[in-house]
Amino acid sequence: MTGAPGELVLADRRGPVLVLTFNRPAKLNAWTDELEDLYFDLLDAAEDDPDVRAVVVTGAGRGFCAGADLQRLQAIREVSGADRAPRRPRDLPLTLRKPLIGAINGVAAGLGMVEALYCDLRFGSSSARFTTAFAQRGLIAEYGISWLLPRLVGHGRATDLLLSSRMVDAEEAFRTGLIDHLVPTGSVVDAAVAYAADLARHCSPASMATIKSQLSNDADGTYADSVTRAEGLMLQAFRGSDVVEGVGSHLDKRPPNFPSLPVRSSDVPV
Numbered sequence: 001m002t003g004a005p006g007e008l009v010l011a012d013r014r015g016p017v018l019v020l021t022f023n024r025p026a027k028l029n030a031w032t033d034e035l036e037d038l039y040f041d042l043l044d045a046a047e048d049d050p051d052v053r054a055v056v057v058t059g060a061g062r063g064f065c066a067g068a069d070l071q072r073l074q075a076i077r078e079v080s081g082a083d084r085a086p087r088r089p090r091d092l093p094l095t096l097r098k099p100l101i102g103a104i105n106g107v108a109a110g111l112g113m114v115e116a117l118y119c120d121l122r123f124g125s126s127s128a129r130f131t132t133a134f135a136q137r138g139l140i141a142e143y144g145i146s147w148l149l150p151r152l153v154g155h156g157r158a159t160d161l162l163l164s165s166r167m168v169d170a171e172e173a174f175r176t177g178l179i180d181h182l183v184p185t186g187s188v189v190d191a192a193v194a195y196a197a198d199l200a201r202h203c204s205p206a207s208m209a210t211i212k213s214q215l216s217n218d219a220d221g222t223y224a225d226s227v228t229r230a231e232g233l234m235l236q237a238f239r240g241s242d243v244v245e246g247v248g249s250h251l252d253k254r255p256p257n258f259p260s261l262p263v264r265s266s267d268v269p270v
Contacts, residue, residue, distance in 0.1 A: 016200035025061025050260035053200035058103035065112025097209035124179035125188035
């Protein structure tokens, strides 16, 4: 694991999987600008690291992320919009081409819940808990959660969770779709890493990046539009080397050897 003991986000390479850990356990990993900057820096680095094929994000100690640090939040009122330094988009994790898997080990509240929803999949321990928290703090549904949450749990449940800010335990979270895999015993991080490592071993990075893009682009389109886009993407896939390797490795009964994603500055389309 890299990073000094006081580092706000720890990075741990486990083969092709990068584990990022929010590291303010005494504050339940409450979010700060400094933590955000380091987390986003590490995601940016992982994006173009050919040896990283999936990322798992979790929290140190008893929580995943308790949301914005309320002491810092109080100070925002005293800073004008003109005085605030420009920042990267808060939803930067959604732009990661590689699988981003949440290992929710405790409370995910407010902005912490939003960060959990930015993950492609969520594994949850029996201690996982979720609360939108915004209405109880005099805030609104922030950072796209009013778009993300109904697509996971349905409009009615999303309305309930956003208006009431009530706490959702792991069982309800799993039942309603906030958690995709419930890990009642053992390490939730180990379970998420095992899943991520399986993706890294058996799935084409280019295929997964394209599928993530399809899921995002097709969310508000029609079925017919989705089929039309898929036909064009399928022709591109047939022209690529990954299909040859995927089919050949299956017929040869051997593990596939897919190439890494090209870096974002590359002219190779993904």
